[in-house]
Amino acid sequence: MKQIENGPQWRVTLKEAWPLCLSYTPIGLACGILLHAAGFNTILTGLVSVFVFSGGAQFMIAQMLTTTAPILTIILMLFFLELRYALLGSSLAGYLKGQNHRFLFLFAVSMNDENYAINYLKFVTDRNWTPKDALQVEHWSLLVWTVSNIIGSLIGSAVQINLTVVNFALTALFLYMIVMQIKTRLILLISVIAGVLATFFMLLTKSTLGLVISTLVASFLGFMIESYVSKRWPKSHLLYKIHDPSGQPEVDKEDIEI
DSSP states (O other): OOOOOOOOOHHHHHHHHHHHHHHHHHHHHHHHHHHTTTOOOOHHHHHHHEEEEEOOHHHHHHHHHHOOHHHHHHHHHHHHHHHHHHHHHHGGGGGGGTOOOHHHHHHHTTOHHHHHHHHHHHHOOTTTTTTTHHHHHHHHHHHHHHHHEEEHHHTTTTOOOHHHHHHHHHHHHHHHHHHHHBHHHHHHHHHHHHHHHHHHHHHSSTTTTHHHHHHHHHHHHHHHHHHHHEEEHHGGGGBBBBTTTTTBBOOOOOGOOO
């Protein structure tokens, strides 16, 4: 049985969000510096941080502007790059039933990959986790990201850093998110397939559009394999928990009655 934490709810949600906020600080500073180098002033940097709220998208905007890419090209790339949020948001729809349109709008515009992963994990593992808690996690991460971007913009003219290191920081962050989600051998298999597909489609398209295509293909493939294996071979090794020494298939938590 889960022990309910004491204290104000903002402190409970901050406890869940602070590792993400901590990781956002150096990346947000670097993003602010890069946006400043691309010609954004501090106000525009803050507005982009709030309305876009995507590290990958903001880095892409800055890089494409520095190479004088057409605005239409940038908009199309952003559309395809952020299209994945339609899939991420749909997976949380069942946990947000009963919320009004205003709440759903605020939730949608504040969601990104990292706070989605935190909220999805909490919704699955903690029955006391509410949509308002999830929204607070999103707002904590948005606040820290925006402040980091603004500070980075302010010091951008005075500090020179090698922005190549940011690519490794983003890679390390997403690898951590992947490792935290791997529970079964099937998820591990799909993760490897997704990596191979991402490499193939990025080489094929020569753009980040390959990431969108590979994400859609890998998600659909994972769904099909899981549905087929669960029906035909419910005790398949692909469904076994990786960290469970007993080697039992992963049990759907929604089927457990307490």
